[in-house]
Amino acid sequence: MNIDNAKPLVSFLWLGTPPRTTAQQRKHSTRGHYRTLKHKVAVATLRAVAEKYAPKEPFKGPLVLDLDFYFEKAGVGPQPIPKTTRPDRDNLQKDMQDALQVTGYFEDDAQIYNGRTGKWWADFGGIAVTIRR
Numbered sequence: 001m002n003i004d005n006a007k008p009l010v011s012f013l014w015l016g017t018p019p020r021t022t023a024q025q026r027k028h029s030t031r032g033h034y035r036t037l038k039h040k041v042a043v044a045t046l047r048a049v050a051e052k053y054a055p056k057e058p059f060k061g062p063l064v065l066d067l068d069f070y071f072e073k074a075g076v077g078p079q080p081i082p083k084t085t086r087p088d089r090d091n092l093q094k095d096m097q098d099a100l101q102v103t104g105y106f107e108d109d110a111q112i113y114n115g116r117t118g119k120w121w122a123d124f125g126g127i128a129v130t131i132r133r
């Protein structure tokens with residue numbers, strides 16, 4: 001099956017500023033690791049984004065998750081260009097995937113067997129999410 005032709009179960013573009021802080025940027029203290037206020041705000045933002053478009057029931061079975069994070073930068077032009085600075089792509093993916101799970105898109109993120117994640121400079125900020133079978 002060609003995953004590029006599979007009809008999306010859900011697809012949305014949220015316009016706003018994607019969080020730049022990830023779980024990998026936790027602080028360390030004598031009592032262990034803790035999330036900074038900045039990371040707590042980032043997690044809350046991602047959950048709010050996901051909650052707005054959440055399905056009534058979690059999707060079952062194997063899933064494909066595509067994510068694109070758009071970071072606003074003046075003068076980019078009509079086509080986004082690759083963002084090669086922090087935050088790291090895999091850390092953005094993990095926090096968004098966790099937000100999707102917590103808000104009911106799927107029961108376990110182990111259901112995601114394939115997909116891609118991109119991070120881009122663009123004339124706008126936002127997060128694009130597509131989930132397919």
